[in-house]
Amino acid sequence: MGSxxxxFQLAxxxxxxxxxxxxxxDGMTEAFGVRLKMALGLGTRTGPRAFxxxxxxxxxxxxxxxxxxxTASFVERDLIRGRxxxxxxLGANVGTALTAWFVSAGIEAIAPVLLFSGYVLGRRKGPVWLxxxxxxxxVGLMLISLALLGHATEPLRNAPEIAAFLPMLDAAWPVALLxxxxxxxxxSSSLAAVLLILSLPLPPGLTVVLVLGANLGGAVSPVLATSGLGVAARRVALGNLLIRGLxxxxxxxxxxxxxxALTGLALPGAxxxxxxHLAFNIALTLLIWPFTGPIARLLTRLLPDEEREQEHGPRWLDDAVLKSPLLALTGASREVLAIxxxxxxxxxxxxxxxxxxxxxxxxEVLALEDRVDRRQQQVKTYLSRLGRDASEEENRRAITILDYVINLEHIGDIIDKGLAPEVRKKIGLGLRFSAEGYQELDAMFLMTQENLRMAQTVFMTRDRDMARRLMELKVDIRNMERQSAQRHLIxxxxxxxESRETSSLHLDILRDLKRINxxxxxxxxxxxxxxxLLIESRLRMG
Structure with missing residues (x-):
């Protein structure tokens, strides 16, 4: 019964x-998710910035x-290079180790303050506050959990069973690592495993081995999570597992x-x-960094790129189900997602x-634009042939699909007839933006891509909170465009x-990205x- x-206390x-x-x-993603993604996407041009x-x-x-x-999703979309x-x-691994140091620093006393502050902020409106x-x-719950871990493992410290088991585990390090x-x-967390190891009475050598195992196991979850993604994304997760394994x-x-050696180090609060955990990841970074290029090339040979399929027609528009509106709308929705x-x-x-x-x-942009035009026309024709026995709800859904595919076609036109020629002009004339101007435009590009991915999710899930967030991001984009134009004039x-030579180009790209959003x-x-939740006009009454 005691066991x-x-x-259950430990669990x-x-x-x-x-x-x-x-x-x-979840909280940081809701409050700063887009900013974190932008920082990650924009901060990978050099090795130190990527780290x-x-x-x-x-x-x-x-x-x-x-x-x-x-990171894997960015690599899959050619936003970040493999190396x-x-x-x-490697920077993420060091970040996890620093998190473990912070959480284990013996500051459980501030947990009530964090809980109270979080509750007060959570009652305010707005995604950042919430x-x-x-x-x-x-964070407060994590600190409380550490105190509970210490209390739960107290009976284990002097238990004869543990005293007999630890020497056996200490004598089989490969088994302990696995x-x-x-x-x-x-x-699904190396941090949780390390903090659990921290709470147990273990010999120094066995502690290090178990920490190595925690690092190895922490790289398994991304491999499993990216198994359904493209080859480029799988390479990133596999490379992380390979590096930790080595x-x-x-x-x-x-x-x-x-x-x-680490026993005599006595790092404060750890x-x-x-x-x-911290020493391993810092040492791994220093040793592996010079070889990230060869590792990326090795992963490319191990997982070569798949040839892109040439799509000659719609995949999900089945004439046989037109008499079943629900099935037809499902197929049309999947086709629009592909567009x-x-x-x-x-x-x-x-x-x-x-x-x-x-x-x-x-x-490729020109070829994709032709495909988008052709397939959106096929979707419109397909939905116009929907059975007459469709319900009012199904008709509303058909109109929603039509609206979205028409907007996607307009986005394709803006890219093909606006952004692409502007980028060709930049390259052909050898124009260079100022460092600040380039960062502003690239941030707009990245945020637009993230918003498009969110729109795809909203289209399929019809999630109200995500739809509201998408509308809030539209306001953020409008503010970014206005602020960038003002800074450009300054x-x-x-x-x-540089600003004088690229003035019209800078403002044109801003305008097109705003239109896309x-x-x-x-x-x-x-x-x-x-x-x-919508109002008819943005005009202030009175």
């Missing part, structure tokens, strides 16, 4: 820790797994010496497990050409030659209108 009580403490982690991750971006994103999200998935992605994940409040509550890896993979193999033979993916690809290739000063990606007054946000209109 059962200890088990409850770990569950509270994982729940706190999820609150921090710092990965570290800061993980400190914000409290999860290297979340950072790995975000920079691996450096960003998300920040949720994150503070999550055991800790399984715990981290099961929890680090564990190299560190395992010297775990005893490392444990003895135990041996946290010290080992949205093509438009997103057009935007990504345009940004790639803008970033690399290489016009070759724009050739640079013109200051006489910056207006079309993107339109997917939220019918959802919010049904809830009575």
């Amino acid at each position: 059962l009580v200890v088990f 409850g403490a770990v569950a509270l820790l994982l729940f706190g982690l999820s609150l921090v991750r 710092l971006s990965g570290l800061l994103a993980t400190l914000g999200l409290q999860s290297s797994t979340a950072t790995a998935l975000m 920079m992605a691996q450096i960003a994940l 998300g920040t409040g949720r994150a503070l509550i999550g 055991f800790a890896a399984a715990i981290a993979a099961l929890c 680090g564990c193999l190299a560190a395992l033979p010297v775990a005893g010496l490392a444990g003895a 135990g041996l497990a946290v010290e080992a 949205g993916d093509a438009v997103e690809r057009m935007l990504g290739q345009t940004r790639h050409a803008f970033d690399s000063n290489d016009p070759s990606p724009l050739a 640079r013109l007054r200051d006489g910056q030659p 207006a079309h993107i946000a339109s997917v939220a209109h019918p959802i919010l209108d049904e809830e009575g």
Whole structure:
């Protein structure tokens, strides 16, 4: 009975820790998700910036797994190069170790303050306040969970069974490493596994081995999560697992010496497990960084790019189900999602050409625009043949699909006839934006891509909260466009030659990206209108 009580106390403490982690991750995503994505997407042009971006994103999200998935999605869309992605994940690993140091620093006394502050902030309106409040509550729960872990493991410290089991585990380090890896993979968090190891009375060498296993297991979750994504995304997760695996193999033979050395280190506010976690990831970064290029090339050979399928017609428009409106609308929705993916690809290739000063990606933009035009016309024709016995709700859904596919076609036109020629002009004339102007335009590009992905999700899920957030981001884009134009005029007054040469180009790109975001946000209109959350005009009454 006593063993059962200890088990549930330990399981409850770990569950509270994982729940706190999820609150921090969800809260930071809600409050600063777009900014974190922009920071990660824009901060990977050089190795040091990529490392710092990965570290800061993980400190914000409290999860290297979340950072790995975000990075993988960017690589899949050609926003981040493979080598920079691996450096960003090295930063994410160090960020997790720093998080463990902060959480274990013996500051449980401030947990009530964090909980109260989070509750107060969470009652205020706005995603930033609500998300920040949720994150503070999550940190407070994590600190409380550490106190519970210490209390739950107290009976284990002097238990004869543990005294007999630990020497057996200490004598089989490979088994101990795999055991800790399984715990981290099961929890989907190397941080939770390290903090659990911290609470147990272990010999120094075994502690280091278990921490190595936790690091290895923490790289398993991204591999599983990206298994359904494209090859580029799977390469990122697999590379992270490969790098951690190589680090564990190299560190395992010297775990005893490392444990003895770290025992005398006495890092303030940390135990041996946290010290080992931090030391391993810093050492891994220093040793692997010079070889990230060859590792990226090796992963490309192991997982070669798949040839893109040439689509000659619609995949989901089945004439046989036209008499069943529900099935027909489902097929049309899937077809429109594929059109949205093509438009997103057009935007990504345009940004790639803008970033690399290489016009070759724009050739695909022209081919994709022809496909988008053809397929949106096929969707409109298909829906016009919908059975007459469709219900009022099904007719409304058909109109929503038509509205969205028409907006996607307009976005494609803006990219093909506006953005692409502007980027060609930049490349052909050898124009260079000022550093500030370039950063502003690239941030607009990246935010537009993220908004398009959110619109795709809103279209399928019809989630009211996400639709509202999409409309709020439209306002953010409008403010970004206005502020960038104002800063550009200030640079013109200051006489910056780059700003003078690219003045019309800068303002044209801003205008086109703003127009694209207006079309993107339109997917939220019918959802919010049904809830009575839209007003007829932005004009102030009176």
